[in-house]
Amino acid sequence: MRRGTSEIKPQSSVAGQNEIARRLSDFPCGAAVKSEAQLEVALDAPPGVVFVLRGDGLEIGPMLRRIHSAGKLAAVHLDLVDGLSSDISGVRWLVRSGADAIISSHSQTVRAVKAEGVTAIQRVLCLSELSVEHGMTAVSRGQPDIVELLPGVILPQVADLVLPGLVVPLLAGGFIRSAKDVEAVLEAGALAVTTTDAALWNL
Numbered sequence: 001m002r003r004g005t006s007e008i009k010p011q012s013s014v015a016g017q018n019e020i021a022r023r024l025s026d027f028p029c030g031a032a033v034k035s036e037a038q039l040e041v042a043l044d045a046p047p048g049v050v051f052v053l054r055g056d057g058l059e060i061g062p063m064l065r066r067i068h069s070a071g072k073l074a075a076v077h078l079d080l081v082d083g084l085s086s087d088i089s090g091v092r093w094l095v096r097s098g099a100d101a102i103i104s105s106h107s108q109t110v111r112a113v114k115a116e117g118v119t120a121i122q123r124v125l126c127l128s129e130l131s132v133e134h135g136m137t138a139v140s141r142g143q144p145d146i147v148e149l150l151p152g153v154i155l156p157q158v159a160d161l162v163l164p165g166l167v168v169p170l171l172a173g174g175f176i177r178s179a180k181d182v183e184a185v186l187e188a189g190a191l192a193v194t195t196t197d198a199a200l201w202n203l
Contacts, residue, residue, distance in 0.1 A: 013113075013118060020049055021146070027047050029047055029203060030075075031201050032194045033054075034054040038196065041201070044070070052067075052081075055076070056081070057083035061096075061097040074101070075119075078104050091109065095117075104123065107138045120145050125150050145169075146170075146191075150174040152172025152174050152194070155188045169191040
C-alpha cells in the first residue's frame with residue numbers, strides 16, 4: 001500500500017485486531033520505527049502495520065496521520081512515548097490521536113486500552129524461564145488482543161512455555177536480524193515479527 005489512500009478510521013478492539021492480524025499475515029514483518037528517518041522508509045515499504053517505538057506525545061497525532069495517509073495501520077508503544085504516562089490519560093490521548101493499536105507491558109494499561117475500544121498489544125519480556133511465567137500471568141490479567149514476545153529471536157527455544165496457554169496472536173520482536181531468523185520465528189508459531197531492520201521490510 002502507498003500514500004494517497006483514504007485515512008483509516010479508528011476501529012473496535014476486535015475489528016482492529018482482526019485487521020492488524022490480517023495485514024501481518026499478508027506480510028509478516030511489521031515495520032518498527034524509532035526515528036523520523038525510519039518512518040520515512042516505512043511509509044513507502046511493503047508492511048501494512050507500522051510500530052511506533054519512540055515519539056513525542058505532542059507530535060504523535062501528525063505522525064499517525066502520515067501513517068494513515070500511506071494506507072497503513074499504526075501501533076504505538078505508550079510506555080516509550082515522551083510526555084505520556086502509562087495510564088488511562090495516556091491511553092485516551094493516543095486514542096484521540098488516532099492510534100489503531102496501543103502497546104504496553106502493563107496489564108492495567110492493556111485493560112484500559114481495551115476499554116477504549118482500541119486493539120491492545122501486551123509486551124512480554126523473556127529474560128528467564130521465571131520471567132516468561134510471570135509474563136504469561138500478566139497476560140492472563142491484561143487479556144490483550146495480541147501478545148508480543150521480546151526478544152523474539154528466542155521464541156523457538158521458549159515456544160513450549162508460551163504457546164500452550166495463548167489464545168491470541170503472537171508477535172516476536174528483538175534481535176531478529178536475518179531472513180533465517182524470521183523464518184525460524186514464524187515456524188515456531190509467531191504470526192509475525194516486528195523489526196527495525198528496514199532490509200527485512202522488503203523480504
